[in-house]
Amino acid sequence: KIWSVLESPRGVWMQAEVSFKKPMPTKVVFMSLCKSFWDCGLVALDDITIQLGNCRSPERLPPPPGECTFDQDECAFTQEKRNRSSWHRGRGETPTSYTGPKGDHTTGVGYYMYIEASHMVYGQKAHLLSQPLRGVPGKHCLIFFYHMYGAGTGLLSVYLKREEDSKESLLWRRKGEQSISWLRALVEYSSRRQHQIIFEAIRGVSIRSDIAIDDVKFQAGPCEEMEDTSQQSSGYSEDLNEIDY
Structure with a gap:
């Protein structure tokens, strides 16, 4: 055996690169084993190539499309503009006390x-x-973790932007302080067309309104469980007196 994997994300193609060395003519055989007589699951292979030399694999393979822990970089997430009021990649505590994650x-x-x-x-x-x-x-199913702690916390929204659509569709929203801990969000949606997911954060009434997200990933199929998506009131007006910059 030169390589094996026990599980992989549902509905997502994963890349694998395997270096091996044999002193004689060799065949490569792919074998899938069932967990039990009744549980074999589904296994698929595609785009197989064999070449001389070591695999030139980076230290880590790129994550599946849309997935990001933000530990190495911002993955494929982008921003329309970058300045002091943009999303920032950070670690540890945020600069302002009594808001943001630890x-x-x-x-x-x-x-x-x-x-x-x-x-x-x-x-x-x-x-x-x-x-x-x-x-x-x-x-x-979009899964991510969010942090909304601070007396002046504003809004965090998730929008769906389908290809060729002029407007985004609101999928999920939280308003006001939620918890001092990270919370999980599960957002179920449908799109037959190419699309983007947009995370929108709106600053609240005071500097104690830092908002954070982490561990974003997508799964094919419906969410296995659903969270309570009822909006929680924070006392702000519905549009939070939104200002475009």
Whole structure:
């Protein structure tokens, strides 16, 4: 045996590169084993190549489309503009006290994305865009963790932007302070067309309104469980007196 894998994300192609050395003519055989007589699952292979020399694999393979822990970089997420009021990649505590996380969700010592409210004004927005994602029939499940702690916390929204659509569709929203801990969000949506997911954070009434996200991933098919998506009131007006910058 020169390589094996026990499990992989559902509905996502994963890349594998395997270096091996044999002193005689060799055949490579792929074998799939069932967990039990009744549980064999589904296994697929594609784009197999064999070449001389070691695999020139980077230290880590790129994550599946849309997936990011932000520990190495911002993956394929982009921003329309970057300035002090944009999303920032950070670790540890945010600069302002009594708001923001103490560390990332993944390990506690890694990185996450956040807005720094002290660099923004009330109602100012920051947008973080996923790379274009392939549309498929049926449901998608977006899973991510968010942190909304601070007396002046504003809004965190998730929008769906389909290819050729002029407007985004609101998928999910949280308003006001939620918890001092990281919370998980599960967002189910459908799109047969290529699309992007947009994370929009809006600064609240005070500098104690840092908002953070971490560990974003997508799964094919409906979410295995659903969270309560009822909006929680924070006392702000519905549009939070939004200001475009």
